Amino acid sequence: MAFFPVFWRILAALITSLLIFHRFSSAQSWDPGYTFMHQATTAPTVAFYDYIIVGGGTAGCPLAATLSQNSSVLLLERGGSPYGNANITDLAAFGAALSDLSPTSPSQRFVSEDGVVSARARVLGGGSCLNAGFYSRAGHDYVRLAGWDARLVNESYQWVEKVVAFQPPLKQWQSAVRDGLVEAGIRPYNGFTYDHLYGTKVGGTIFDRNGHRHTAADLLRYAKPSGLTVLLHAPVHQILFTSRGGTRPKAHGVIFTDANGLSHRAYLKRGSNNEVIVSSGALGSPQLLMMSGIGPIEQLQAHNITVVLDQPMVGLGMSDNPMNAVFVPSPQPVEVSLIQVVGITHNGTYIEAASGENFAGGARTQDYGMFSPRIGQLSTLPPKQRTQEAIDKAVEDMKALPQSAFVGGFILEKIMGPVSTGHLELTSRNPNDNPSVTFNYFKDPRDLQRCVDGIKIIENVIESKAFSSFRFDSLSIVTLLNMTASSPINLLPKHANASRSLEQFCKDTVMTIWHFHGGCQIARVVDRDYKVIGIDSLRVIDGSTFRNSPGTNPQATVMMLGRYMGVKLMRERHATNGPK
Incomplete structure (x- = not known):
């Protein structure tokens, strides 16, 4: 094999090209023509609503669409619209948005204190505009432990799925991984299903057959236009509270700015059911609570923030499901695929895979793969040296590599939970x-x-008969592990021959799969109805309330939760006020 002696460079090239997608000639950006969507610069200085939702993401969009049916709703999104942006809507351009570091990018990069490069959404539709599209429900036990109404949960999932969920086309690579998982003992085979079932299954995707992404923003088509106002580029700086005579603080409005830096105020109308709802995600929701005076008193005082409620639990319980992957060069071409198959094990590990190849000849398009130097999660370029000039040079160097370097895929494992937690600070x-x-x-x-345990299952899949046509017999598992571990995946120190210890391999090669959660957890910051404990007229409804990430991918459940809580709030309002 000509490329084996230079496996460092080849691995980088392979990884860069794994998730590059051929552009579909039919892929066109779909414009829903929302009459209720405006730039924040058009907003009045002061306005009044029944509900003010901060964050137009995976939970905020379905929540706003539902509440608009019998209430006036303001949805504030700090980013822009996903529509008209081919880097979001076209599967062919997956990764381009993640690699965009401009101030107007729909993706905002951050590096955790652990040294892992990650990203948070900054666009209407939230993370559903940036992710790999896998759609899978939470398990029955998760629903039961959350205390949710199972019937309403099912109805809410179905409401979401009518707009955003599809069955993916399963081709050779994904089929080989599926059969390899079954051969490795991850049984039974459950076929195509949205349900969370032990064994191997084909899950859903938010990419349709034409390669168009469907996001949480598409759920706004359910909205009653006269009941909803969506403002873009409207970051919220503070939630406003009233407190008289020693009574509990009560949310009654927000302050936000527009793209010109001008300040606006939105207030709640008078009414016992009117509320401010924070749906800004695992980073944004605890951040906004703290900026508004709800959080650990030491942090608030350090930033000269007036204390509304000393709540030391805000920002705690931060978790991210660690991802580790093994990269597998293939002796034959493979299809382009994102996550479609998953092995759900009884030991708390989920096994998934993706694949990609470049066009033979012609211009190479590996600039924006999931693991491209432009994105920064994994490349041969050390993170501290990733200037734009260095990144551009790395991409150009990869274009000079042989075509054989651009064929293959990766198999990854993600752990459920996780048990390990951290914290967030302003x-x-x-x-x-x-x-x-x-x-x-x-x-x-x-x-x-x-x-x-997950890496061992991956090894068994790679060595399975079903997967044999997609691996080089001359590349042992140890070689594949060392090839993977040799690249500077994160800012953590590396160890030689990490494959000698799978524990060390896991530590050295940890990445994010962007499923972080926590910061405003149930029973710590909010109650079972998502009301902020100790505050009136304020809720948090999003993934920041989770103790564990639901299912194999949280986006289905976060969208469901937005609809679920919208229906509950609508019913409460009807019971209190009667039909509107």
């Missing part, structure tokens, strides 16, 4: 700045053991 009072976040990957030995 860095400033600017909502556009990233807070400081620590996830403490593998701090709990149970998480590390699950990773080891």
Whole structure:
């Protein structure tokens, strides 16, 4: 094999090209023509609503669409629209948005204190505009432990799925991984299903057959136009509270700015059911609570924030499901695919895969793969040296590599939970700045053991008969592990021959799969109805309330939760006020 002696460079090239997608000639950006969507610069200085929702993401969009049916709703989104942006809507351009570091990018990069490069959404539709598209429901036990109404949960999932979920086309690579998982003992084979079932299954995707992404923003088509106002580029700086005569603080409005830096105020109308609802995600929701005076008193005082409620639990319980992958060069071409198949094990490990190849000849398009130097999660370029000039040079160097370097895929494992948790802290009072976040990957030995178990399953899949046509017999598992571990995946120190210890391999090669959660957890910051404990007329409804990430991918459940809680709030309002 000509490329084996230079496996460092080849691995980088392979990884760069794994998730590059051929552009579909039919892929066109779909414009829903929302009459209720405006730039914040058009907003009045002062306005009044029944509900003010902060964050037009995966939970905020379905929540706003539902509440608009019988209430006036303001949805404030700090980013822009996903429509007309081919880097979001076209599967062919997956990764381009993640690599865009401009101030107007729909993706905002951050690096955790653990040294892992990650990203948070800054666009209407939230993370559903940036992710790999896998759609899978939470398990029945998760629903039961959350205390949710199972019937309403099912109805809410179905409401979401009518718009955004599809069955993916399964081709050779994904089929080989599927059969390899079954051969490795991850049984039974459950076929195509949205349900979370032990064994191997084909899950859903938010990419349709034409390669168009469907996001949480598409759920706004359910909205009653006269009941909803969506403002873009409207970062919220503060939630406003009233408190008289020793009574509990009560949210009654917000302050936000527009793209010109002008300040606006939105207030709640008079009414016992009117509320401010924060749906800004695992980083944004605890950040906004703190900026508004709800959080650990030491942090608030350090930033000269007036204390509304000393709540030390805000920002705690931060978790990110660690991802570790093994990269497998293929002796034959493979299809382009994102996550479609998953092995759900009884030991708390999920096995998934993706594949990609470049066009034979012609211009190479590997600039924006999931692991491209432009994105920064994995490349041969050390993170501290990733200037734009250095990144551009790395991409150009990869274009000079042989075509054989651009064929293959990767198999990854993600652990459920996780058990290990960290914390979030403010860095400033600017909502556009990233807070400081620590996830403490593998701090709990149970998480590390699950990773080891997952890597062993990956080894069995690679060595399975079903997968044999997609591997080089001359590349042993140890070689593949060392090839993977030799690249500077994160800012953590590396160890020679990490494959000698799978524990060390897990620590050295940990990445994010962007499923971070926590910071405003149930029973710590909010109650079972998502009301902020100790505050009236304020809720948090999003993934920041989760103790564990639901299912194999949280986006289905976060969208479901937005619809679920919208229906519950609508019913409460009807019971109190009667039909409107």
